[in-house]
Amino acid sequence: MELPTGWAWARLGDLGxxxxxxxxxxxxxEFWMDGSTPWLSPKDMGPEVISATQNHITEAAVAxxxxRIVPSGSVAIVVRSGILExxxxxxxxxxxxxxxxxMKAIRAHEGILPRWIAWSLRAFERQILRDCRKAGTTVASLATDALMDLRVPLAPISEQYRIVDAIEDHLSRLDAATESMAGAKRRIKPFTxxxxxRAALGASLATCSEQDAVDDSQHLLTGLSSKRFDYAALPPLPEGWFWRRSADVCEFISSGSTPKAHLMHPGNGDVPFLKVYNITQDGRVDFTNKPTYIDRDTHENQLKRSRVRPGDVLTNIVGPPLGKTAVVPEDHPEWNINxxxxxxxxxxxxxxxxxxxxxRSPFxxxxLQKTAKATAGQFNVALSTCRELPLPVPPMDVQLALVAQSAELLEVSDRFAAQVASVSLRAQNLRRSVLRRAFTGSLVPQDPEDEPASALLDRIRAEREAQGAKPKRAARRPRKRAAPETLPPPSASSTHIPTDAVQQELPL
Incomplete structure (x- = not known):
């Protein structure tokens, strides 16, 4: 891209x-016990400014x-981690x-703001992930040579201050809005x-109050035993409601099966074959997600016992997560399940x-979840457990009323969740827009009186040549450390470099 007047391209490796x-x-x-030297690792990363590290090492470990001791005011970057995907x-x-x-860290040369380098790395994140990734590694890693050779735009030092202040002003307001949306999102799940x-246990204000609950709601389970559930300990239900064993109120309860791979056909076929990822967390069947089909002969013979039809209720018994439940829709006359x-x-x-x-009720x-057996991080619920599961069963008219009432409330929740997701996506796009404008020189106006960045780079190059072409390697020996510095707040830059730039408001 064409740089504004006074800017220059610079290798990332030459910035510090x-x-x-x-x-x-x-x-x-002796390297770790009672250590006082911070040891920064990927698990400490996340905040724009690190306040502390979880681990410390001793001076003996440094020696x-x-x-190596990394000076204060440096910029740290993760170069090897699964998160780099x-x-x-x-x-x-x-x-x-x-x-x-x-990890790697860079201590910026004089005349280059550490915050400029940090925001450059964030602004060119996609390019770095595309061009600097090591090939053939099991854990995502950045190639050091490619990272050092990455070219980034460098503005004059005065403009660096103005741009960084503008970035942080815009993004601080955007982050506040994003955090508000995150708080709203956290409230959706408790509401659901x-x-x-409340619907499943009869606590809805439209049907009864807690005083209406009666103690004989378990009497239809009297004489029935289960190794997995304590029927006598079930909570009381409203009058006219009863706890029933699922096998006693269902025509059948059956798990599915999976045929050999060559019998499953992606994208088209005779009978739709449902997998767990086709059941959504909000209670729907989504067959647009990697649809798979089987032929009619497999459906009616090898997978005969796992045939389902519209109106059947599906739930997954292998997770995590468990509890994805949906009613089979009428899009096809018959379906099959894995x-x-x-x-x-x-x-x-x-x-x-x-x-x-x-x-779907969490209660x-x-x-069900308490009966799940864990194997290699996977939870499995037995089919026999599903048949013994106690279910609250109210009169039919109450069922219909509560289903309708719950559907209205859950629809409100789903709409709100969709709005939160939309706003979050818009916030991400605005963040990218701010950074794109910042590093193309369109976020704040240029000042023709600023010293060109090329002069700064020439000065850095001359200093390096005077030191022998390569920057002096920092000593590993422990040394007396200065008291921790506190980075100046964004606005503090104005006390060092005057600015009269007018920042444009970016609407959220």
């Missing part, structure tokens, strides 16, 4: 002195390992520190939980929609 990291031997307690964590470090081997539980899904076919005493609502779901 770079530091690598290392991990002192974990089996040397006897590969770690998506983002590059970058943070300013306002105190002396050492680094984990998966309350709606489902072995991670159980189908409940409602009998005459329950509506399919009520059955689905109850199975009922928690009873």
């Amino acid at each position: 002195v770079w530091y690598g990291g290392g991990t002192p031997a974990k089996n040397r307690p 006897g390992s590969a770690v 998506r983002i590059i964590p970058v943070s300013l470090v306002p105190f002396e520190t050492t680094l984990n081997q998966d 939980t309350s709606v489902l539980d 072995q991670a899904i159980v189908a409940f076919r409602a009998g005459p005493e329950v509506q399919p929609e009520w059955l689905a609502l109850v199975l 009922v779901l928690s009873m």
Whole structure:
């Protein structure tokens, strides 16, 4: 791209002195016990400015390992981590520190703002992830040579201050709005939980109050035993409601099965074949997500017992997460399901929609989850457990009323969740727009009186040549550390470099 007048392209490796990291031997307690030297690792990254590290090492570790003291005011970047599949964590470090081997840090040369480097790394994040990734590594990593050779735009020092202040002003307001949306999003799940539980357990104000609950709602389970559920400990339900064993109110309860790979056909076929990812968290079947089909012969023979039809209620018994539940829609006359899904076919005493609502209820779901067996991080619920599961069953008219009432409330919740997602996406786009404008010179006006960035680079180059072409390597020996510095707030830059730039407002 064409740079504004006075700007210049610069190699990232030429903007400062770079530091690598290392991990002192974990089996040397003298390297770790009662250490006071910060040791920065990827788990500390996240904030724009690091306030502290979780781990510290001793001066003996600094002297006897590969770690080096990184000066205060440096910019730290993660260069090896699974998170590099998506983002590059970058943070300013306002105190002396050492680094984990998966980190690098740069101490900016005089005339280059550390914050300029930090925002450059964030602004060119996509390009770095595309062009600087190491090939063939099991854990996502950035190639050091490619990272050092990355060209970034460099503005005159005075304009660096103005741009960084403008970036942080715009993004601080955007971050406040984003945090507000995040708070709203956190409230959606408790609301949904309350709606489902209050409906499933008869606590809705439209049907009864707690005083109406009666103690004989378990009497239809008398004489029935279960190794997985304590029927006698179930909470009381409103008058006319009863706890029933699922096998007693369903025509059948059956799990699915999976045929050999060559019998499954992506995209087209005779009978739709549902997998867990086709059931959404908000209670729908989404067959647009990687649709798979089987042929009619497989459906009617090999997978005969896992056939389902519209109105059947599906829930997954393999997770995490458990509890994805939906009613089979009428898009096709017959469907089939894989072995991670159980189908409940409602009998005459329950509506399919009520059955689905109850199975989504956190109270009922928690009873299932407590019986799940964990294997290699996967949770599995037995089919026999699903048949013994106790379900609250109110009169049919109450079921219909509560299903309708809950649907209205959950629709409000779903609409709100969609709005939050839309605003969050817009905030991400605005953030990229701010950074794009900043590093193309259109966020604040240029000042023709500013010293060109090329003069700054020439000065840095001359200083390096005077020192022998390569920057002096920082010593590993421990030294007396200065008291931790506090980075100046964004507005403090104006006390060093005068500015009269007018910042444009970017609407949220």
